[in-house]
Each structure stands twice: as C-alpha cells, then as structure tokens.
Amino acid sequence: MAEQAPKAPWWVPLFWPLSHVKKALKLQRPAALEPLEATPDLDLQGHLSSVVASLRSFLLAYLAINACDYPAYGAARTWSFQWMWPLLVRNLIATWVICGFWDWFLYLSPMKEVLRPFKMNPKYPPLRQLQHDALHTTLATLCGSGVEILLCRLWATGMLPMQETLAEAPLWTLLWAATIVHWRIPHFYLMHRGMHPWRTTRVPDFGKFLYRHVHAQHHKSYLPTAFSGTNMHPVEATLYYLMPSLFMAYLCRLHPAVALGCIFDCAVGAWLGHDGFRWPGAGDFFHQLHHEHFDCNYGAQHIPIDKWLGTYCGSKADARGSIA
Numbered sequence: 001m002a003e004q005a006p007k008a009p010w011w012v013p014l015f016w017p018l019s020h021v022k023k024a025l026k027l028q029r030p031a032a033l034e035p036l037e038a039t040p041d042l043d044l045q046g047h048l049s050s051v052v053a054s055l056r057s058f059l060l061a062y063l064a065i066n067a068c069d070y071p072a073y074g075a076a077r078t079w080s081f082q083w084m085w086p087l088l089v090r091n092l093i094a095t096w097v098i099c100g101f102w103d104w105f106l107y108l109s110p111m112k113e114v115l116r117p118f119k120m121n122p123k124y125p126p127l128r129q130l131q132h133d134a135l136h137t138t139l140a141t142l143c144g145s146g147v148e149i150l151l152c153r154l155w156a157t158g159m160l161p162m163q164e165t166l167a168e169a170p171l172w173t174l175l176w177a178a179t180i181v182h183w184r185i186p187h188f189y190l191m192h193r194g195m196h197p198w199r200t201t202r203v204p205d206f207g208k209f210l211y212r213h214v215h216a217q218h219h220k221s222y223l224p225t226a227f228s229g230t231n232m233h234p235v236e237a238t239l240y241y242l243m244p245s246l247f248m249a250y251l252c253r254l255h256p257a258v259a260l261g262c263i264f265d266c267a268v269g270a271w272l273g274h275d276g277f278r279w280p281g282a283g284d285f286f287h288q289l290h291h292e293h294f295d296c297n298y299g300a301q302h303i304p305i306d307k308w309l310g311t312y313c314g315s316k317a318d319a320r321g322s323i324a
Contacts (some may be wrong), residue, residue, distance in 0.1 A: 016066035038285045091148070095138060107124065
C-alpha cells in the first residue's frame with residue numbers, strides 16, 4: 001500500500017529548518033507514495049500554518065529593525081550609501097544562507113538519496129540551472145533591497161505615514177502581521193496572471209508580451225529549487241516585492257516591520273515554495289503544476305482565486321485537460 005508523506009504540524013514554520021531537518025534525519029525510504037494532488041484551497045491547519053509563517057516574517061523584520069539604527073527613523077532623510085549598504089549586505093547574506101543551505105540539504109547533502117522518493121518531479125535540475133537561478137535570485141534580492149531602501153526614504157521624509165512604535169496600535173499591527181501571507185497573495189495573483197498570455201482578442205494581449213520579455217525567465221526553472229523561487233527578471237522581481245509592501249503600507253499606515261515582513265515573506269515563501277519536495281520541503285504541488293504546465297494555478301491556495309476564476313488544476317491530468 002502506498003504511504004503518505006509526513007505532514008507537518010501547523011506550528012512548524014516557526015522552527016524551520018530545525019524541525020524539518022530533525023524529522024528528515026529520522027525518515028525511512030518508503031516503498032511507494034500516494035499520488036500527488038493539490039487542493040484548490042487550504043484547510044484550517046493550512047491557514048494556521050500560514051499565520052505562523054506570517055508572524056515569523058514579521059518577527060524577523062522587527063528584530064532586523066531593532067538590531068540597528070534603522071534608516072526609516074532618520075538616516076534615510078538624505079541619500080547616502082552609508083545607510084544603504086547594511087541593508088544590501090543583510091539581505092544578500094540571508095538569501096545565500098537560506099537558499100544555499102536548503103538546496104544543499106535537499107539536493108547535495110548525504111541525505112540526498114533518502115529524500116529522493118519525496119521529490120515531486122523525479123528529475124533533478126542540472127548544475128547549469130542551479131548556477132543560473134542562484135545568480136538571478138541574487139539580482140532579485142538586490143531589487144528587493146531597492147524596494148526596502150525606497151520605503152525607508154519615504155518613511156524618513158514623511159511621504160509615507162507610519163506607526164513609529166508597536167504601542168501606537170498593537171491590535172491593528174497584529175492583525176496585519178498575522179495575515180501577511182493572505183493579503184500578499186492577491187497582489188501576487190494579479191501580477192503573475194498579468195504576465196501570462198491573456199488568451200483574448202478583445203484587447204491587446206500585453207500578457208503575451210510580458211511573458212515573452214519578462215516572466216519567461218522564471219519559467220526557465222522547469223525543475224525548481226529554492227534558488228528558483230526568485231529567479232526573476234528585474235522588472236518582475238521589483239514588482240513582486242513592491243506591490244504588496246508599498247500598497248499596504250500606504251493604505252493602512254503600518255509599522256515598518258509589517259511592510260518589511262512582507263518583503264521577507266515574499267522572499268522566503270518563494271524560496272521554500274519552490275524547493276521541489278513533498279517533505280521535508282514545502283510540498284507545494286499546487287505551484288509545481290504551474291511550472292510544469294504554465295496555464296494554471298497562478299496564485300496560491302490561501303486565497304483560492306484560481307478556484308473562483310476557473311484556472312485551478314489539482315493534478316497533471318487536470319492540467320493537461322485544461323490546456324487541451
């Protein structure tokens with residue numbers, strides 16, 4: 001009888017990667033696993049896990065802000081590389097530590113053969129793709145850092161209102177901090193769907209143009225890994241980090257840790273969501289189907305827009321049928 005891959009408890013994002021590695025070390029090679037299928041939305045445990053992941057991103061952002069004299073509180077009133085370079089260095093180090101470690105653990109470490117049955121696509125990416133994705137994810141992190149620098153400048157000059165302390169509106173801040181994943185997904189769907197062909201003749205198909213010249217770079221990661229998560233054209237990477245963080249910061253007058261937490265969550269969510277494994281990876285078969293079949297699953301299950309608009313596919317057979 002086929003086995004199920006281990007299911008992570010709802011609280012496990014708070015302890016990533018320690019909990020994942022610890023459980024992976026105890027895994028035994030299964031004889032067979034149940035066929036993969038993606039649900040159109042999340043169950044209660046999935047939503048709770050997303051809230052924990054959101055709070056993790058918020059707490060990391062809050063710690064990053066309080067670990068230094070954050071430029072949004074004054075230094076960014078004037079343009080100076082002196083306050084910019086620590087942000088760039090922090091973000092680049094985080095990118096390489098998170099993506100580098102996770103890709104090494106899943107694809108190159110002594111655990112590689114034990115974990116092989118849990119890979120959603122049995123094919124492994126060539127070294128050339130890993131190198132390509134690492135380079136372009138590094139460039140995407142520079143774009144995300146540029147977004148953070150812009151936000152700091154806007155906050156410091158008063159062009160973007162903010163809550164300077166959590167004490168100003170603790171419950172308001174907690175609400176938006178706990179739902180980062182949920183409110184950034186509609187932004188992602190809107191941007192992502194717009195960069196695929198619109199399949200219409202009523203208006204010019206700008207999506208086809210954007211796919212060919214911008215989004216196609218991301219789909220070069222046919223066999224995605226953590227470094228593939230933000231393997232994006234600079235235009236797409238900038239929009240990916242900018243759209244939800246700036247829009248929500250402007251709309252809701254949030255503490256900087258919420259907007260920065262959104263940037264962090266966009267990055268970490270993409271990296272882990274592309275790791276390619278059921279377990280100990282994120283098991284994001286929903287988005288794996290998008291990479292393999294292109295014209296389905298543009299968003300994520302947290303806010304099931306694909307289900308509502310008819311672009312959801314749960315299996316490879318469904319995807320082939322929808323494309324045909």
